[in-house]
Structures are given as C-alpha cells and as structure tokens.
Amino acid sequence: MADGAVAPAALEDRVDPAALHRLLAWLSPSFPVGAYTYSHGLEWAIEDGTVATAAYLRAWIGALLAHGAGRSDAILFRHAHAAAARGDGAGLAAIAELAEAFQPSAERRLEANAQGRAFLGAIRAAWDAPALEGLAAALEPLEGPTYAVAVASAAAAHGVPVEPALHAFLAAFVANIVSAGIRAVPLGQTDGQRIIAGLGPEVAAAVAASRGRPLDDLGGAAFRADIASMKHETQYTRLFRS
Numbered sequence: 001m002a003d004g005a006v007a008p009a010a011l012e013d014r015v016d017p018a019a020l021h022r023l024l025a026w027l028s029p030s031f032p033v034g035a036y037t038y039s040h041g042l043e044w045a046i047e048d049g050t051v052a053t054a055a056y057l058r059a060w061i062g063a064l065l066a067h068g069a070g071r072s073d074a075i076l077f078r079h080a081h082a083a084a085a086r087g088d089g090a091g092l093a094a095i096a097e098l099a100e101a102f103q104p105s106a107e108r109r110l111e112a113n114a115q116g117r118a119f120l121g122a123i124r125a126a127w128d129a130p131a132l133e134g135l136a137a138a139l140e141p142l143e144g145p146t147y148a149v150a151v152a153s154a155a156a157a158h159g160v161p162v163e164p165a166l167h168a169f170l171a172a173f174v175a176n177i178v179s180a181g182i183r184a185v186p187l188g189q190t191d192g193q194r195i196i197a198g199l200g201p202e203v204a205a206a207v208a209a210s211r212g213r214p215l216d217d218l219g220g221a222a223f224r225a226d227i228a229s230m231k232h233e234t235q236y237t238r239l240f241r242s
Helices: 008-013 017-026 042-048 054-067 069-085 089-101 106-126 130-139 147-157 162-184 189-198 200-209 223-232
Strands: none
Touching (some): 054 069, 054 162, 069 147, 106 147
C-alpha cells in the first residue's frame, strides 16, 4: 500500500466532521438523558466497602467492560445499529426487547430504559432524521428502548458508522460511572481522569471483542455488580437512582 493510503476497512469507519459533531454532542454530559442520576449499582458497592479507592473503582469498571453491561451492551449495540441501518423496524424492536430482558434488576432496567427514552426523545426533537421516525414508531410500544439500543438506532439513522459510535458510547459509560465514583467515594477530579485515561485500552478491547458476536453470545459474569444493583434498591441513604 502506498504511503498515506487509507485501508478500505479504515475508510468504512472514518468519521466525517458532521458525524463527529453528533457523537460529541449526544454523548456529552450536557445531553439531557439524566445520566448523572445513575451509578449502575456503584453506590451500594461504595457503601459496602467494596469500592473504596481509585484502584478499586478502575478494576470495578474494567470488569463491567469485559464481563458485565459493557460487554452485553456492545453486542446489542452492534446488532441494533445493523437493524436500524437496513430499516428493519421489526428486527430492531426484537433486539430492544432482548436488551430489556437482559437487565438484571429493577433499577438497572430503569437506568437503561429511562435514559433510552430520554435520548430518543431529544434526538427526534432536535436532530432531524426522517429515517429515525419509522424506527421510533417500531419501538414505541416498548417500555424502552434501552440506552444502548437508542444510541445505536440514532447513529445508524444519521449515518454514523458503528465502530466510532460504539467506542463513544462505551467511553461515555465509563465516564459516567467515574463521575458517580468521584462524588460518592469520594475521589478527586484528577484521580477520575487517571481512571478514564487508564481504561482506554479496556474500552477499545470491549469494542473489538464485540465484533462478529451473535446475539446468542449475550451474557455476563459481573455478578457482584448485578447484586449491587439489587442491594441498592433498599439502601437506606442514596444519592443515585441506581
């Protein structure tokens, strides 16, 4: 290959400025999905003493990416993006139903569905995409869609390639949990940035690990995080909704 040439696979996933603008806006802390109100069960793990330092928080989030919601959401994201890209509303609805069924607790279901509904509503109101309207109609009867399915659907409808969209989604997932940890452990802002920086390879690995995975590969082994989300439902003092 000549110097400076771009490989075909790289061309497929290259993000143009308009798509990059969408990702930066949609997955920024200012986007109105209420992400700051959820801790993904982390608040209970902090109360329990499981997560008491920056190192423990980094390990906790790394496990979520490799074995928990990060892994499952990455697989669901890819399939939802593919269904939305081909305009398959029925297929997208089936994936959305599966995504809801994989939420391990009432609070995690709330976290996923509430953010998904808020995201889709904001996108439809402010970011016009005719292709999204038919997909949204297919999702309307559901309680959700989950956040992962909503972001994947919007990305496909707006022509944002799956690879950068998924990477941005998982990076935002990490940043939100770190933000919860900064407030609840508590940790300093610099510690939080060190964790986010250090988890970059794990985010990339989670994106890569989801490639080619069928829906039959859905599943997780982050049992303590799932139990934490259940325990949080009856936690006496809470700052977060999950």
